[in-house]
Amino acid sequence: MAITKTYHNAYDTHYHIVFPIKYRKALLNNDITLAITKIAEEIGERYDIEFEKLGYDSNHIHILTSFPPKYGGSDIVRIFKSITARELFKQFPLLKKDLWGGEFWSDGFYIATVSERGNWKAVEQYITNQGKTMDELHQLPLFSQSHTLGSYPVGLPRG
Numbered sequence: 001m002a003i004t005k006t007y008h009n010a011y012d013t014h015y016h017i018v019f020p021i022k023y024r025k026a027l028l029n030n031d032i033t034l035a036i037t038k039i040a041e042e043i044g045e046r047y048d049i050e051f052e053k054l055g056y057d058s059n060h061i062h063i064l065t066s067f068p069p070k071y072g073g074s075d076i077v078r079i080f081k082s083i084t085a086r087e088l089f090k091q092f093p094l095l096k097k098d099l100w101g102g103e104f105w106s107d108g109f110y111i112a113t114v115s116e117r118g119n120w121k122a123v124e125q126y127i128t129n130q131g132k133t134m135d136e137l138h139q140l141p142l143f144s145q146s147h148t149l150g151s152y153p154v155g156l157p158r159g
Contacts, residue, residue, distance in 0.1 A: 004066070004068070013069070014066050014114040015066070016110075016114050017065060017109060017110065019077065020059055021060065022101060025059060025098055025099065026058035035087070035088060035092070037054055039084050040063075043079060047067075047071075048068055049066075051064075052064040055127035055130030063127075081104070
């Protein structure tokens with residue numbers, strides 16, 4: 001993550017962008033995520049956008065990206081959504097059955113700046129872990145016979 005220099009500016013900006021699939025449909029399976037990743041590479045080359053990390057859950061996408069100041073966050077979202085949707089409908093025509101309105105992505109999005117000096121690693125790890133589940137939740141029981149308070153077990157009435 002070094003400063004990127006162009007003919008007219010230098011920048012070191014990173015953004016975390018999130019947006020869901022239309023109707024929050026759980027359509028991001030392995031084939032579709034691979035296609036989105038490939039399309040993102042092509043978008044990056046064409047528009048000089050660096051997609052640093054892509055994270056997928058079943059119904060939304062997280063993007064960690066850097067782009068030149070000539071673009072705004074809304075421009076990047078518009079470019080990404082329109083091109084990926086068009087290409088996905090070409091590659092996976094059956095998607096139109098699940099998305100009857102003809103749109104792949106929902107209208108809204110979330111965007112935030114990310115600093116490599118502050119929360120970069122936390123956001124990067126969060127995006128990397130999207131869609132992964134914990135094998136086992138480790139939750140303490142509310143009432144446990146093994147823990148005692150004084151001479152009485154916790155949660156049991158005294159007396």
